[in-house]
Amino acid sequence: MKVIVNGLDLSSAVLTVSKAISSKTTNPVLEGIKIKASGDNLILTATDTELTIEKTINADVLMEGETVVTGRIFSEFIKKLETEQIELSKLDGEKLKIKYSDSESEMQVFPAEEFPKIIKDADDSYFELKQADFKKMVEKTVYACATDDSRPILKGCLFEIENNALTVVALDGFRMSVLSSEVLSSSGNFKAIVPARTLLEITRLISNENELIKIKVSKNALLVEVDNTVLISRLIEGEFIKYRQILPTEFITNVRVNKNLFISSIERASVVAKSDKTNVVKLDIKEDFINVTAKSEIGNVNENIAVNMDGKDIVIAFNGKYLLDYLKSCEDEFVSINLNSPIEPCVISSIVNSDYTYLIVPIRINS
Amino acid sequence: MKVIVNGLDLSSAVLTVSKAISSKTTNPVLEGIKIKASGDNLILTATDTELTIEKTINADVLMEGETVVTGRIFSEFIKKLETEQIELSKLDGEKLKIKYSDSESEMQVFPAEEFPKIIKDADDSYFELKQADFKKMVEKTVYACATDDSRPILKGCLFEIENNALTVVALDGFRMSVLSSEVLSSSGNFKAIVPARTLLEITRLISNENELIKIKVSKNALLVEVDNTVLISRLIEGEFIKYRQILPTEFITNVRVNKNLFISSIERASVVAKSDKTNVVKLDIKEDFINVTAKSEIGNVNENIAVNMDGKDIVIAFNGKYLLDYLKSCEDEFVSINLNSPIEPCVISSIVNSDYTYLIVPIRINS
Numbered sequence: 001m002k003v004i005v006n007g008l009d010l011s012s013a014v015l016t017v018s019k020a021i022s023s024k025t026t027n028p029v030l031e032g033i034k035i036k037a038s039g040d041n042l043i044l045t046a047t048d049t050e051l052t053i054e055k056t057i058n059a060d061v062l063m064e065g066e067t068v069v070t071g072r073i074f075s076e077f078i079k080k081l082e083t084e085q086i087e088l089s090k091l092d093g094e095k096l097k098i099k100y101s102d103s104e105s106e107m108q109v110f111p112a113e114e115f116p117k118i119i120k121d122a123d124d125s126y127f128e129l130k131q132a133d134f135k136k137m138v139e140k141t142v143y144a145c146a147t148d149d150s151r152p153i154l155k156g157c158l159f160e161i162e163n164n165a166l167t168v169v170a171l172d173g174f175r176m177s178v179l180s181s182e183v184l185s186s187s188g189n190f191k192a193i194v195p196a197r198t199l200l201e202i203t204r205l206i207s208n209e210n211e212l213i214k215i216k217v218s219k220n221a222l223l224v225e226v227d228n229t230v231l232i233s234r235l236i237e238g239e240f241i242k243y244r245q246i247l248p249t250e251f252i253t254n255v256r257v258n259k260n261l262f263i264s265s266i267e268r269a270s271v272v273a274k275s276d277k278t279n280v281v282k283l284d285i286k287e288d289f290i291n292v293t294a295k296s297e298i299g300n301v302n303e304n305i306a307v308n309m310d311g312k313d314i315v316i317a318f319n320g321k322y323l324l325d326y327l328k329s330c331e332d333e334f335v336s337i338n339l340n341s342p343i344e345p346c347v348i349s350s351i352v353n354s355d356y357t358y359l360i361v362p363i364r365i366n367s
Numbered sequence: 368m369k370v371i372v373n374g375l376d377l378s379s380a381v382l383t384v385s386k387a388i389s390s391k392t393t394n395p396v397l398e399g400i401k402i403k404a405s406g407d408n409l410i411l412t413a414t415d416t417e418l419t420i421e422k423t424i425n426a427d428v429l430m431e432g433e434t435v436v437t438g439r440i441f442s443e444f445i446k447k448l449e450t451e452q453i454e455l456s457k458l459d460g461e462k463l464k465i466k467y468s469d470s471e472s473e474m475q476v477f478p479a480e481e482f483p484k485i486i487k488d489a490d491d492s493y494f495e496l497k498q499a500d501f502k503k504m505v506e507k508t509v510y511a512c513a514t515d516d517s518r519p520i521l522k523g524c525l526f527e528i529e530n531n532a533l534t535v536v537a538l539d540g541f542r543m544s545v546l547s548s549e550v551l552s553s554s555g556n557f558k559a560i561v562p563a564r565t566l567l568e569i570t571r572l573i574s575n576e577n578e579l580i581k582i583k584v585s586k587n588a589l590l591v592e593v594d595n596t597v598l599i600s601r602l603i604e605g606e607f608i609k610y611r612q613i614l615p616t617e618f619i620t621n622v623r624v625n626k627n628l629f630i631s632s633i634e635r636a637s638v639v640a641k642s643d644k645t646n647v648v649k650l651d652i653k654e655d656f657i658n659v660t661a662k663s664e665i666g667n668v669n670e671n672i673a674v675n676m677d678g679k680d681i682v683i684a685f686n687g688k689y690l691l692d693y694l695k696s697c698e699d700e701f702v703s704i705n706l707n708s709p710i711e712p713c714v715i716s717s718i719v720n721s722d723y724t725y726l727i728v729p730i731r732i733n734s
Contacts, residue, residue, distance in 0.1 A: 105670070299472065
């Protein structure tokens with residue numbers, strides 16, 4: 001292999017693919033970046049076997065070939081050569097030679113054969129929407145994914161395409177976020193459960209929010225291409241929770257509250273409440289106001305927020321963090337809170353955009 | 368105590384004094400902030416017994432008094448009340464009441480009597496210079512202070528005032544940084560060893576770099592006042608190393624090198640070298656160039672930098688980090704490196720501003 005490449009291009013490509021480098025692995029080749037000189041391109045690939053990122057940049061290829069460098073070291077080294085033209089060369093049985101100015105350094109490599117084979121067969125189904133819309137749908141749901149490993153299926157978001165409408169669902173057993181939106185095109189009705197980490201990496205790749213993004217899905221994998229970068233991810237296998245059955249549709253009490261006032265109040269209550277692990281914030285909902293209270297050994301908070309309420313008075317308690325997660329990701333000025341009893345799930349939605357719904361399970365308290 | 372205070376003023380004051388809150392203590396009152404309503408002021412104080420920060424803000428005092436709140440909790444809570452007028456009140460045997468809008472919360476407190484007495488007697492000697500100059504003198508020396516506890520005297524900078532000139536010295540046994548500058552006024556010749564942490568906190572207090580700062584020093588303590596904030600710190604007791612005796616004055620080899628080229632080269636060498644703890648970067652200094660090399664199991668770096676050299680060729684090795692610390696804090700385009708032998712300390716200075724000098728002990732290598 002022998003190739004001449006612009007230092008800034010290389011450094012930026014290394015940074016992009018590095019996101020897929022495995023951080024916890026017993027197989028050192030998974031800490032590597034494969035570099036392959038072919039045609040007029042240098043192709044960089046990193047994978048942790050779940051998630052793969054591949055980036056292609058222009059290069060002056062003098063001799064085709066491939067090798068695997070240690071990701072972290074190579075990335076750090078190349079970052080300090082952004083202003084140089086770099087010649088990378090590798091002969092059989094030798095280290096990778098890196099030439100720049102009148103200097104020459106060498107890096108240890110792994111044989112390219114040891115690097116996992118990447119299969120790009122995710123072409124069965126697809127949907128397409130604006131990058132900005134995709135990003136928004138991820139950001140408004142992914143926070144509700146489970147972070148522990150006890151139920152792997154909850155570590156991803158359900159993507160459900162039905163009649164050109166996309167619904168994204170995430171839940172962790174304590175709360176659930178559901179968001180629907182039209183897509184610009186799709187290959188028909190299908191479902192896929194996409195790991196939370198994959199979704200976050202895709203949103204990081206998004207560079208021009210006005211352009212389109214096409215998500216291709218096969219039985220086991222997802223593939224997306226943005227700016228000469230290809231991201232491939234395994235899907236989570238199994239049957240997702242039947243989320244429609246969980247969402248109650250009739251309510252006894254409905255409250256409309258100013259979102260920012262509600263956020264500030266719950267944040268202050270949480271300062272006191274979160275010294276306990278459950279972060280219990282109690283809401284005493286009456287006709288004209290919510291009395292927000294929290295109590296722990298460090299102090300107590302007692303606030304009133306003006307609201308509009310229909311239905312029956314109710315006293316109910318939640319984990320303050322779960323309330324804040326939804327409220328902070330909601331863009332509207334007012335939210336609508338729908339309740340039945342202190343032990344039944346509550347459903348919050350924005351008043352303007354009712355396509356964004358949040359279910360939250362209360363904490364039982366002795367009141 | 369009963370006092371009405373602006374939320375933003377209070378939040379900003381709490382943030383300022385919080386820097387002196389003890390993070391590792393078995394005495395919970397040292398995690399607190401004392402708040403004292405007196406005259407037209409609210410005075411906030413935090414201390415870890417080594418460093419004390421006290422901030423005075425305007426307040427509408429309805430009843431004088433004092434109490435101690437838990438620093439971290441109070442700070443977090445008040446930060447979320449920046450837009451409010453806040454009433455703080457405390458009656459004997461009760462919690463601190465915090466009133467805002469039509470809400471009322473309470474915080475646990477400690478008795479003010481348990482808070483350490485702060486003594487402000489640092490009035491014997493002083494020096495005065497521009498805030499920007501003080502900041503620069505600290506930043507160019509403090510990085511060379513020792514960070515471990517084996518020799519407490521090395522955890523601070525020596526401040527030596529002689530004939531209206533201030534010399535600041537820091538050393539850790541491997542390298543030493545020395546910087547001299549005129550001061551605008553001083554009370555005469557004196558010395559003090561100021562803890563590194565104190566110096567960093569003083570530079571953080573600096574708000575208007577064009578204004579003056581007056582550092583007052585007594586036998587055991589330092590006192591400085593900036594913007595209604597008083598910082599008091601213990602000095603480090605003992606006799607500092609006689610730094611003038613360590614600095615060689617005659618050299619066999621002198622090299623002038625472009626600072627930025629030298630930094631880039633040592634940074635790349637360090638990527639490879641720092642996988643070993645000693646971070647050995649070897650310099651082979653010849654008439655027209657320095658050959659910079661580093662080697663470890665991950666690879667090797669081999670670079671040439673053009674230089675001007677007088678004297679004898681020399682091969683010498685350093686910890687790359689120690690070279691970078693000086694080079695990065697130096698403002699000039701070229702630096703002058705003065706050497707005698709591969710086992711004797713090397714002295715680096717900037718060519719334009721010779722008042723900033725750095726001594727660095729080489730690493731012995733088999734070459």
